[in-house]
Amino acid sequence: QVQLVESGGGLVQAGGSLRLSCAASGRTFSRSAMGWFRQAPGKAREFVAAMSGIGGVTSYADSVKGRFTISRDNAKNTVSLQMNDLKPEDTAVYYCAAGLENTIIVRTTLAGYDYWGQGTQVTVSS
Numbered sequence: 001q002v003q004l005v006e007s008g009g010g011l012v013q014a015g016g017s018l019r020l021s022c023a024a025s026g027r028t029f030s031r032s033a034m035g036w037f038r039q040a041p042g043k044a045r046e047f048v049a050a051m052s053g054i055g056g057v058t059s060y061a062d063s064v065k066g067r068f069t070i071s072r073d074n075a076k077n078t079v080s081l082q083m084n085d086l087k088p089e090d091t092a093v094y095y096c097a098a099g100l101e102n103t104i105i106v107r108t109t110l111a112g113y114d115y116w117g118q119g120t121q122v123t124v125s126s
Contacts, residue, residue, distance in 0.1 A: 002115050003025045004022055004117035005117055006021070006022050006094065006095070006117045006119060007022075007023070007120060008020040008021050008120060009122045010121075010122070011123045012124055012125070014086060014088055014125065014126050015086065016086050018086065018122060019080060019082050019083070020036070020080060020083065020094055020096075020120060020122070021079075022034075022078060022096030023077065023078050024078065024079075025077070028077060029053070030053070030074035031053040031102035032053040032099045033050060033052055033101075033105065033106065034050065034070075034098050035050030035051070035097045035107060035112075036049045036050070036081045037095045037110065038090075038092035038094045038095065038122075039093050039095070040093075045095065047061050047109065047110075048081070049068055049070040049081060050106050050107055050108055051072055052103060052104050052106045052107075054102060054103060054104040057106050058070055064083075064090075067083065067085045067086075068082065068083050068084070069082040069084075070082075079096060079098075083122070086122075088126045093119040093122075094119060094120050094122050095116055095117055095118075096117040097110075098114065098115045099112060099113050099114055100114040
């Protein structure tokens with residue numbers, strides 16, 4: 001059974017940093033696309049950052065570019081999101097996602113992913 005478990009969320013002041021981690025189990029995702037999405041109250045889930053399975057190509061939403069960094073540790077089957085200079089508008093539940101197939105493509109849409117974590121809350125106070 002595949003599971004993705006996020007951790008590292010919490011409450012932080014504007015300008016602060018958090019590091020989210022996602023641990024995958026049940027299969028290896030070393031060559032699969034992996035990404036982070038978020039959902040604020042009353043809003044649709046949106047793309048934040050992603051990395052291709054092959055080549056390590058990354059993509060970021062314009063709203064987080066230059067502040068967030070996605071990385072992965074294939075030996076540990078984990079993906080992380082380093083979030084710096086956090087803003088109140090970053091407040092949301094953050095979800096980790098993983099794809100089934102090995103791919104060089106960076107997937108930035110919800111439909112590009114097959115597995116999802118339960119989410120971790122990030123709250124940024126002003």
